[in-house]
Amino acid sequence: MVADRGTPSVDSIRNFCIIAHIDHGKSTLADRLIQSCGAVEDREFRDQILDSMDIERERGITIKSNTVTLLYEAQDGNRYTLNLIDTPGHVDFSHEVRRSLMSCEGALLLVDASQGVEAQTVANLYLALEYDLELVPVINKIDLPSADIERAREEISEDLGLDPYEAVLCSAKQGIGIEDVLEAVVHKLPPPIGDPEAKLQALIFDAQYDPYRGVVMICRVKDGRLRPGQRIRLMHSDKEFEVEEVGQLQLRRVKTDELSAGAVGYVIAGIKTVRDIAIGDTITEARHPAEEPLPGYKEAKPVVFSSIYPMSTDDYEDLTTALDKLALNDAALTYEKDSSVALGFGFRCGFLGLLHLDVVQERLKREYGLSLILSAPSVRYEITLQSGEEIAVDNPTLYPDPSQIQSATEPYIKASIMMPERYIGVVMELCREKRGLNTTFNYLSVGRVELTSELPLAEVLFDFYDKLKTVTQGYGSFDYEMLDYRPTDLVKVDILVNGEPVDALSQLVHRDMSRARALRYCERLEETIPRQQFKIAIQGAIGGQIIARSTINAYRKDVTAKCYGGDITRKRKLLEKQREGKKRMKVVGAVEIPQSAFMAVLTSDTQK
């Protein structure tokens, strides 16, 4: 594919993103826009073509924002360059939306005609307003029998404060109204403002890693021009590179002669070290640098924390590289070195939510082939010490001595659960169990209710999704937003194996939940630690006080198959294999704990 090599004039460019609540049809609309502009051959097309990661395709959701440049010939006969960014709808990935918005002048705000305005519709609207973007509301899925266009209009007006009669009606799935959407983009969204002759300023808003070419920066040029051969400087990191190639993202990279003011595209500059660049940095020309970098953006603060360890300590280096590369592509991920007596070296990572954690873990496994153990996810507690000092603790191993603690607070979320009416009772009970406050519900329509509850995030991290799914037989949908920090009665629960604490299994929990949690860990360990030559005591404790216990009886018999006809080799090989397996076990208090035991205790609490 060869790009239109002429540099488009600023006026003919439109930079916009599609934002909406999860599942309202952003990626499907992007598909239709891409097809309408002829950017993809029919035989290469597949649904939600921008969702290119395996996990995105499997789960049917967008995780990463994706940029694509389209060439559109409008009804007025002019040709436009449209830089479209499809964004994720799930709350855990709102940082992706934020980054996308920064490189756009406008956005299509999609509303599902049958669902109407939802939590992330509102949240994304606010984000867009924060960046002063022009908005065009789009009502999608008008083909659905349950579509209620009038109600959607009403909500657009009342909940979003936008002009309901500006709204474009379409069905992304059926391809209805696509032309109208494109015309609205061209006529209602403004072109970028920029001066190709001014000093170069380009915002890096995303990046990829190409094994052959190194870092591929995705950027939006504010002023000036970016060209191969140019010497560029990254203004924050103060590193210089030479541009090798620039171009547009038309589903694949297409080389162009330059990227000039207003353009969105990629830059390759022979950067091999991932840590040399940071998302949000500004590219300028080394010889004629701009005075100021462009405003970066503050990264979303992580709210969920977990330590990641490689299964095999040999993989620590690989994990380091993998996290570096992944963070390039996922700027919201934070990580720092951590270590555990039982599991060795790893990283303490911060995530924007459970789904984010899940996705990172999954990507590390799939894209980097790593086998990992994750510690139980934790929130960040704010603790006031007797001395008056305030500290934040997200890692149980850093929990201060209880005698020094004056008070502690923990984060709360506002959960919104939608479900058929018949599950109201069990879900309210679940919220109560999880220390929920102010649980209320209202009817959305006949038979459908929305329940809201103020829940400690820590309780949601543990086992909430599983239980919700079970009690609502899969019919409950869950959404949340962060509320505030509230006082809590925090304790640290340690798990002891034959008297020795297993640091990777320590956790911070509310006192009321401590016994149940400890018991559950003990039981899981009892099920998964193989019997050994001696009796094993497993205990849960708060300080010196034992709150839960279980025992594994001694293993009393080996399988002593006969060494037949001098075939000693077979038996020895078996023993050697077991010895190898033993090496991979973690030894705590002389007890060999296989990794499967850590897995059994630590996973599945977070899986949805």
Added chain:
Amino acid sequence: MSDFDGPGLYIHVPFCTHICPYCDFSVLTGDRSWQTRYLQHLSLEIELLTESGWPELVREPPSEAFDTIYFGGGTPSMLPPGNLESILEAVRAKMHVRENAWLFLEANPEDVTLKAATTWRQMGFRTISLGVQSFAEDNLAFLGRQHSPRAARRGLDNALAAGFDTVAMDLIYGIPDQSPRAWQSDLDEALAAGPHHLSCYQLTVHPRTPFGFRQLRGEMMEMDNDDQAELFMLTHRHLAAGGMPGYEVSNFAAGPQHRSLHNQKYWSHSPYLGLGPSAHSFARGRRWWNPRKIKAWMAPLDAGRPPLESVEELGLESLVLESLMLGLRTYDGVDFDNLPGGLGPALWRDNRATIDELVKRGLATVDRSRLRPTLAGLAIADTVARSLDLGGLRNEPT
């Protein structure tokens, strides 16, 4: 065993009239024509041996004469005595076999008529080992055995009457749902039959056998570990009380003279040579073995080559590991001063803490340089062997 510490010869006879559902040995239900081909190829294999009576690959063959010859299977008693006789003749002609070599024969109880037993006895067989497996009708049915308890007893009587030095029999225990009481009465029947040697094997379910498939499909459950342990202890205590003390995890003898001279060679790294499909051999730190499948064993012989499947050079670490693993399965345990390469003392030092722990937990006792498992230790012999750290040892060829 003092007088019999030369090399041993094993001859595998791969035929059974019926294949047991738990069997993973090299066997087939061959008819007479198969037997003929087998015999022809066995003599080819013998002919291929060098002057010394060992295959080419043994560069410095042991100089001592073979002092045990063991016919195992399969069911060697299926072969007509005349065939056994000619195998023995061929062996004696080619190899250096001691005059009073101890001959062993594995037999199906039903084959042990008084006439057959007397013939074997006259041919020089001194130990006969009967595959009885159980005296309980239902167990025999479960195990897919064709003989009746009565036939088993008759076979034993005939063997005893024929005057073998050692009449041995095999039993299987740990059959799903077997109660301690049921197993004990099986043991009592066995003792009452008056053998000199007993092998009691725990039922092991091997993959790719009918039992293995049944287990995969969830139709059969292996016995719970605690129950297995209980039966194991019961076996050793009950037989000891009945005058048949154990000397290895699965082996019991009415007196030291009845212990299996041949099997003890396997456990002590004495040289041994195996002929026939799947047979294993060991000499000079090397182990090698024949293909399991009878055809794969015959094909190279047809081409005039020895039927070798694999050769393994045992490094010092492997030798030591085997010595520990096998030694800890015996009542005598392991004498660290006699470990290969003189590595025992260092190993003992490195494992001092583990050894103390084993003693403290009642799994072993220490007698100078000897580590001797207790009954509880014997039950988990593999685990005990596993717990010893060979850390410093290198697997250098010896």
